[in-house]
Amino acid sequence: MDLLFVSAGCVAGCAVSDSLASGGFYLVDPSCRGRGVGTELWQARLLYLADRNLGITAVPSRIEPNSRKGFAQVSFYVAEYEGVPIREKITTSDVPGVDVETFRASDMGNLTAYDAKIHTVPRERVISVWVSQAGATTLVARRGPHVVGYGCLLQLPGDRYSLSPVYADDPETGDMLLNKLLVLTPSQSVINLGIIENNAIGQQLVSTHQFHCSIRLARLYNKHDVSLPLQKVYAFSCPGVGLL
Numbered sequence: 001m002d003l004l005f006v007s008a009g010c011v012a013g014c015a016v017s018d019s020l021a022s023g024g025f026y027l028v029d030p031s032c033r034g035r036g037v038g039t040e041l042w043q044a045r046l047l048y049l050a051d052r053n054l055g056i057t058a059v060p061s062r063i064e065p066n067s068r069k070g071f072a073q074v075s076f077y078v079a080e081y082e083g084v085p086i087r088e089k090i091t092t093s094d095v096p097g098v099d100v101e102t103f104r105a106s107d108m109g110n111l112t113a114y115d116a117k118i119h120t121v122p123r124e125r126v127i128s129v130w131v132s133q134a135g136a137t138t139l140v141a142r143r144g145p146h147v148v149g150y151g152c153l154l155q156l157p158g159d160r161y162s163l164s165p166v167y168a169d170d171p172e173t174g175d176m177l178l179n180k181l182l183v184l185t186p187s188q189s190v191i192n193l194g195i196i197e198n199n200a201i202g203q204q205l206v207s208t209h210q211f212h213c214s215i216r217l218a219r220l221y222n223k224h225d226v227s228l229p230l231q232k233v234y235a236f237s238c239p240g241v242g243l244l
């Protein structure tokens, strides 16, 4: 991810491949807004990314302005939720034939291969940074030798935890990973997670625990939609960087 900085704001653009890019962090200091800084940053990013199909994640107030700027293709919506889990409602049942273990360094190859089936590009560097950061716990689900899902929990400042990402091949494994990660959090801690709209397991979880939706974000593209197996995405909380 390359950052194009001016003192008053920032924007990021990542050339994922020759034909695809992902952007985020479009932000101008409130004291400098309305003076063209954002527009300049925006143009600089487009120039840098050339003809690539660019995916960005928009807050509600930017969906319409972005559409006018050519980001008319709405790919999917992510609802960001937060709340304190109701402990007695965290389920502990296992899925027959699926083993869940804490990530070990020797899992990296299999985990990266699994992740590449969900994202459009191999993400070994992203994953290795993500799972090894302080306060991170990663669970890997396997059916026999095959990875069938994984999920990450990250401790944030102030007794908060982010559940992201949680990927699984089937709803039962997705549900199990979500609950096994929730149970690892201390009681009274606040959980943040993003649910792809229409993901029934995620919706059920946030409704069971009475989490509230803080914002609904839209994934937009300026050329065409990108096909991703969204049914395997059970939690995703950093859409600024994007599902690629």
Ligand SMILES: CC(C)(COP(=O)(O)OP(=O)(O)OC[C@H]1O[C@@H](n2cnc3c(N)ncnc32)[C@H](O)[C@@H]1OP(=O)(O)O)[C@@H](O)C(=O)NCCC(=O)NCCS
Pocket: 026, 027, 028, 029, 032, 033, 034, 035, 036, 037, 038, 039, 040, 057, 058, 059, 062, 065
């Ligand atoms: C969105 C944001 C980055 C824009 O930055 P900015 O420096 O205020 O942007 P500009 O001054 O270049 O332009 C603001 C608007 O005025 C318009 N404008 C700029 N100069 C203009 C001029 N001389 N005459 C007429 N219109 C002008 C731009 O077209 C732009 O319209 P848009 O909202 O449809 O894009 C800024 O408002 C922000 O940080 N918002 C909070 C964070 C956020 O929402 N980020 C986006 C996440 S998706």
